[in-house]
Every structure is written in C-alpha cells, then in structure tokens.
Amino acid sequence: MKTKKTDRFTNPTRRTIVKGLAATPLVLALGANKLGAQELSQMSSNTQSSNSEFVNGVSDSQIVLGTSAAFTGPSRGLGIELYRGAMAYFQDVNSKGGVHGREITLTLYDDGYQPDPAVNNTTKLMRDDKVFALFGYVGTPTVTRVLPLLKKFQEESFLLFFPFTGAQPQRQLPYGPFAFNLRASYRQETGGLVENFVKVGREKIGVFYQADAYGRSGWAGCREALSKHNLKMVGEATYTRGTQYTASLKEQVEWFMRDKPDAIVCIGAYAACAAFLRDAVDGGLQVPIANLSFVGSENLLKLITDTHDNPEQYSQFLVNSQVVPSYNDLSLEGVQQYDEFMTKNAPSAPSHVTSKDEEYKTFDRSFVSLEGFLNAKLMTEILTRIGPEPTREGIEDAVFTIQDLDLGIGETVSFNEDRRQGLDRVYYTIVENGSFVPLNEWTAASNAWTEAAGS
C-alpha cells in the first residue's frame, strides 16, 4: 500500500475531486455531487482497473464501493432517495478528509429494479471495476439473483452491505455469510403488522403482493405471522413488477371484495401500491391498507396527492411500516444529524444514471433517504474500523467489532457471526395532514378506519 497523502484531502476542491474521479467511469466522488450532469458525463473513460493505483477498490485517495440499484423505471424513487441519503453522509465524511485520508466514492449502475441487469452490473462491479465492497443495492428480486455471484467470487471476499430489502435470502444460509443488513426483515415488518391488526380484532387479513421474490418474501412473512394465531390469509392478489400508477388494479380489488378482508397488507413498490389504494377505495374496499418500508412511503403518498383533489379520502386508510424512525423526530440525535446533513449537502439525484425522459422530483426528507443516511453512517464506521490499510479480507472482522453502536436512533447496532442484521425495530406510521406520523394507538386508528369506511 502506498503512503497516504492526507493533506490533499483536508479541503478537497472541485478540481481534486474531478481528478480523483478520472480513474473510474460512472464513479461519483461524493463531493462532486453538486457538479452538473455535463461535467459528470465528461469524466474520463479510463477504468479503475486500468489505473495501477487501485488495488481491490482502494487507492491512496479513494475507497470505491459499488452500487446497482433502480435509478430508472417505476421504482426509481427508491434508488434515488436511498442514494441521496447515503450521499448526504458520505459528502460530509469526504469534506472532512474521508476515512483514513481516503474519500469514499460510489460506482453506480442502474438496474431499473430488474434482476438480469442487476446481475450484469454486479459482474461488472466485481470483475471490471473491482470495487472494495457492494453497497446500497435495492430490491429483493435483484439482490436474490446477485447473491450467488457473491458465493461464486467468495475467494475475492466480496461482501454486500445494507441492501434495501428485508428478504430472507441474504439473512440465512447459504448466502447469509456474504451480506450484512442494517434494516429489520420483512418477516419482522409483516409479523408486526399482522400482530397489531389481530390485536385490534382485524383477523381477516388479505395480502396484495408483487409477483416475484419480494412479494413472495412478504407473503411468506404474513403467512407465518398469521399461522401463529391459527389464522389463514383471507384473499390474496398479485401484480406484475413494474406496474405503473396509471395501470388499473380493479381486477385485484374485485378479488378482495369477494373475500371481504378486515385489512390488507401490500408487498409492493409505490407505483403499484398507490394504484391499488386508489382502486380499492374507489371500489368500496375501505379497510386499512398496510405497506412495508420498501414501498417508499413519500413516493406513494405523492402519487395519490398529485392526482386527487381530496387525497385524505385515500390516505386515511394507509398504514405503513418503517424500519427507521420518523425523519420528523428531531429528538433523536441521528435524525437531527440527517436533517442537518440533508440541508447542508443537498444531495441531488445521480444524473448520469437516471433517465432524462423520466421526471423525478426529489424529497426534502424521506424514510428511504434516512435509511440511506444510516447505511452510509454505519459503512463509514466499518471503513474506519478496518484501519488505514483496508483489505476486503479485513472487512468482516471490522464489522464484528461493532457492538452496541449507537447510530443515534434509539437502538444500538451489534454484529457477530450469527447476527448479520443491525436493527430489529419496526415503526408504524399513518398519514396526518399530508405526511406520515408515528402510529402508537392501534385501537384508536382501527376505530378511525371503521368510521371512515362507514362515512
């Protein structure tokens, strides 16, 4: 390993950032986020692998993490917001000199939330870009297909950090040892939702889910949670991944109308789940409609709000589980920091991987970007603990030194051989005055849903 040149990074200028970026295509120095799209596209076409300074994603000046996520398509909001949250933190780290003098940079690829591109992107990240680690992937169908690659290249010690999915495959054998998760699992989210619905007497629970690995993961979680109460699902319906908000989901609603559930748990992405909420309420299926954290709560609510004069008519039935606390809860130190960094760094969408044909307006704050922020915070802590001469082989040991780490959200994080998931807590939210607020009183909420349905 070459000698560090820490002085170069104490006050990185735009010039040094772009110079650093020249080593990799599609690599975004986090400090360069404020650069224009044109400047980004003019970056060098040299690859990192052709630059002898880089060894397994590490040079004297950078540590490169690789990301494949949805930056285009109907679920692009998830990839973009998760990235923005991570950027808010990494930019701050880099502005203070990086980790042991190295800037943290991300090599980004868009997979559009489709498995095959995710596999191709990951192959590129591992074989061509030779990144240090994989970070911030989005989605179950994508991650599930990528996991075998980690096993295939296990001799090169690639690890996947904090994917935006609560599915089981990266939490259990045979692929569990190749990933670390921060968020709670879908089993925990669906288990919590079912438990709370049952507690308030809503035992007839239907499941609306995406017809793929993600949907099946949530479906399995609901099934398991219901079986603990000797209950079975009351109705289920699926939709095709990539369904747009403009699509009609009345057929699915009709299935539920026949079964008349007391509540519906949705395992989907925001566009389809918003369309389902719209068609359900319009079709008279006025029961609480729950969504998991993956849905992208703000994106869902925005679709409903932007297309209806009276969005409360729909949003009053929403109950979303979250795996991070409310971004409005500024009593938490970590949320305060997120709020401050999002304002200070104002991360934008990664213009070089998003589509100019797809308009996207970023959110000031969101659960997804808060999760991205916490992911980046923990990743930085891990990179710090690896030490000044980072190797992929040393990552796991560094992660296992994390015990009772406080990320500032009221729940500590610990890892060991048997525990590769940092957080377990699930939060529940409902919509009040156009934004998501914590749901603490399920009985009162249930009464409100009943009343709303009656009116």
Next chain:
Amino acid sequence: MIKITRLFQWTIFGVIGLFGILGFANAIVTLTAIDRDLTRETRENSQNIAKAIADSNVDILLNSDLSTLQSRIDQMLPLLGSNGYIYITDEHNEIIAHTFVPNIPEEISSSEPTEGLIERTLKGKGDFFEVSHPILAGVGGNVHILIDQDDVSLLIQSAMGNQVWPLAITFLVAIVLGLFLVNLAARPIQQLLHYAVALAKKENVDEPQNEKLLVRKDEAGDLARLYQYFALVADPNRSGIEAK
C-alpha cells in the same frame, strides 16, 4: 409463357396430378410428424423444467426460503412461452409459490392434487397442458408447469408453415420443369407438323428450320426425310426439294 402441346395436355395434367399427390402425401406425413414431435417435445420440456425445479430446490424448500424459490421459478418462466405458469405446492397441497397474476385461478386453488400430465381449462386464460413433478418423491410437495395449448398450436403452426413453403415451392418448380420438359419433347413434332404443312402447300420448304430438321439423326429427322420422300414420290417434278 409455356405453351402446352395438345398432344401432351393429358400427360402434363397427369404429371401435375402426380406431383400434387406426392406433395400432399409428403405434407401430411411431415406435418403429422411435426405435430406429434413438437407436442411431445413441449410436454417433455415442461416435465424437464418441473423436474429441474423440483430437484434443484429441495434445500430451499426445506429452509422455507420461499423468496429464493420464487426467484428460481421466475427465472424459468420465460421458457414456458408467452402464457405459461408455474406453481409449487407443499406436502399439504397448499400453493407456496406461483406466477399467476392477478390471482391463483379457482380451477387450481380448489382442485385435488394432480399428477403426471393433465389438460386444464382456466377461465379467462385458456386451455393448458399441466405437468407435475414430485419434490422428494412427493413428501416435499409438487412442481406444476402449465403450458398454453394455444402456444403449442402456434409453435406447431409456425413449424408447419416453415415446412409448407418449401413443399409448395418444390411443387411449383416441379410443375414448371415438367411443362418445360414436355414442351421440349413436343418441339420436334411441332417442327414436323410445320414441315409437313410446308410440303403440302409447297411453300417455304427450304426454311432453315426445315433444313435442320432434315439433318437430325433421330426419329424426327427420319420422319422428316420420309415426308420428303413421299412428297417426291407423289410429284417427282416438283422443285425446291433437295433429296436428303
């Protein structure tokens, strides 16, 4: 345009008919074979896919990792054509993974466990072949593959179309070739007729084409020379004929 000699009209009709019968018989044999082989192949492929899923996902099923199982069957789905489905039942015949949108058809959710190959009609989706393969000899459940019969029919029609065109083209080429050959055979007769008329009318007897006919060494030449001989015998004083 090929002109058909009156003498060979029936011959050429016979040739066309014969080619037609041969082509038709060939088409029937070929298309029947295609239908049989493709239907069998499609079913075998379905059975192989079902077997592959059943044999390769035992650990996943035992680990109750349904999302990975779903991912595997999603990967297999494109192999089943535009309207194929896969569903997996556990040992209690409960469907634990499937690819139906918007829901599991009632014909399936309410049916008894099936084995081997059956035919099914799903309301709003069409007619299907369904093949099943047991997981761990059935104690782990079953994999079911549904292939749209319309897809199979389209595949067969496409393959048949591919066969029919070459057959039709061969048939047409054979007819044209037959017409050409018959015409080739009829040409000396037409020349003989022309020469006989010329002899009778005592006009244009010495045209080059008649000269060529008279020097031919085949039956047409012999006949031409015989006509010439008869003409000289009938009128020894006639001019313009040079005995060959």
